Amino acid sequence: MAPITSMPTELLYIIAKKLRSRDICSLRQTCHSLNAKLREFHYDTLYHTQRIFMVPVFIENFIKLTEDRDAEHTNRTRELIICLQIPYIPFVPSEYTPNAGISSIPSTGLQHAQDVNSMCSSRQQFEYLKTLFSIFQNVRTVTFENTPKKAATDREMGLLYPKLRMEDFLPLESVRKPNMVWIFLADEARDADNWVWSDTLEAIASAEQSNITTVGFRNRYGEKGIHISQFDRMPPSHMVLLKPGFTKLRRLELYVNFDDCNDDPCRGFGRWLENIGHQVEELYLSGTGNVYWVKEHRKLFLPTSIGLPKLTKLDMDLLTLDVDNLQSFLLHSPGLKILRISGCWFQGTPTRSVSTFKLLKFAYEKLRNLREFGLQLLCMYDDNMDVGIFIYKKFELQSFFLKVYGYWNLEETCTARLTRSKDDRVAVIDDIAAEIRRHPDMVDDERARVFWDSVLERDFQPEDSDEYDDY
Structure with a gap:
């Protein structure tokens, strides 16, 4: 007999559809809920995700827990989420229920959390990571989250604060949502957002975990990013591990921060990207902040020595780019099929209109396999107006978004659509x-x-088709 988790969704839907009586309305809802829960369990079984909080006490307890479980549990894990914050939840003693909103964690527990945070940069931490990646042999995706969106579970809190007497406090559900707080991992010597991901990548390579296909640093609110000068501080011993350690890496997501960087901030970044990305097919690059002040950032120079020869998809957002450098970089990716550039400023040409035209001309002449091209055009009406003055007068950037679909070398199948941001009207070219x-x-x-x-x-006409809504 097949397990219940393999029951077809259509069968549950048919059963629920027959239950129309008011008396059994709740049963219908139960069937729908059961269907959703079964699907959740089924996907969790196939693609399990595990969160790791980067403090030794959590990792130590987590390793002990996994050693007590069978191999089937660890082998089904497909994604590890490295959290760069730890949860701080106000544990409320039962006698202080009316003051749940202002009570806080016991001082001993908070002190313990601060103590373990100060250990984050130790060599012992690196050994913990190597052990973790040797346990989860079937992991395919490693992501770094600087702002976790999911509240901590009871199990995670137990691993983080094992010395707290949980039974003396209210259930977590009663205080988690209104009082959820996250503490950034802090280290005086190095910024946590930088060293955590770089040490983790070294641990992956050292553990000979070559099954990783996706590495992502996902910055949800633009608060922090990887300082681009961090790449210059990576020793050669780290660099040489990247190419043999990430032979199956296919997707890379990076949020970079240009604050307080040195005079040549992209030299180390270029070497790093070419080493780790020699097999990468999808690359997402974004700066931190917003489109209004990203213009003042330093330019991001992409590597032009060997580039990314396997690249088929490139997304860039909130960056200042040099047109000639971008073109030289793309020449190393003849198989590029999708190119999307939004919220970016261009330097190296007299005006933005020249920059964007040069990119279009380059794409048409050189990127023969390109079949989808998206380009945001900022302030096209006045290239000489200062962006600050423009925003002050207009309150928003006058922009367009140009989308080109189809192969450039087959002009009869290549369609361009220009969308005007102020009213979403579209012109077809x-x-x-x-x-x-x-x-x-x-x-x-x-x-x-x-x-x-x-x-x-x-x-420009009103949009009358949703043909391209999934762009």
Whole structure:
């Protein structure tokens, strides 16, 4: 007999659909709830996710717990989430129930948390990580979360604060939601967001965990990012481990921070990216902050020595880029199929209109396998206006979003859509390749002006199709 977790969803739906009487309405709801729960258990069994809080007391207790379980439990884990904060929940003594909103964790427990936080940079921590990755041999995804979105479970709190007498306090459910607080892991010598992920990558390589296909540093609120100067501090011994240690890496997500970086902040980053990304097919790069002040950041120079030869998809957001450098980088990725650039500023050309035209011209002439191209166009009406003054006057950036679908070398299948941000009206450009080819005798500055004058004068109509909504 098949296990209940393999029961088809359609069967449960048919059963629930037949239950229409008011007397058994609750039973119908129970069937729906059972269906949802079974699906949840089924996916958890196939693709289990495990959170790791980067404090020794948690890792130590977690390793002890996994040693008591069978191999089937650890082998089904597909994703490890490395949390760069630990939960701080106000444990409320039962006699203080009316003051649940202002009571706090016992001082001894808080002191214990601070003590273990100070140990985060120890070599012992690195050995713990190596042990963890040797336990979870089938992990495919490692992500770093600087702002966890899921509240800590009772089990996680027990591993974090094993010396607290949980029975003396109210159930976590009564205080978790209204009082949930997260404490950033702190270290005086190094910023936690930087050393945690770099040491973890070294631990993965040292543990010969070569099954990793995705590494992601996911910054949810733009508060922190990996300081780009951190890459310059990585010793050569770390670099040489990256290429043989990540032979199956296919997706890489990075949020970088340019604050307080040195004069040449991208030298180490370029070496690191080319070493770890020699097999990467999807790359997502984003700066921290917002589109209004990202213009003032230093430029991100991408590596142009060997680049990323296997790259097929590139997403970039909130960065300042050099047009010539970006083109040199993309020349090493002949198989690139999807290119999306949003919230980015360009330098190296007189105006933004020239920058964006050069990118379009480059994509049409050089990226022959490209079939999806998205480019956000900021302040196209006045290239000379300072962004701060513009925002003060208009309260928002005047922008467009250009999307090109289809293979560039097959013009009859290549369609461009220009969306105006202020009213979401769309202009369809069927002949964008012909527009790009116009006036080959002109210099790029003049060609860019003629091109954008022609494109922006198109008739913008209300969006009447959801064909591209999943872009």
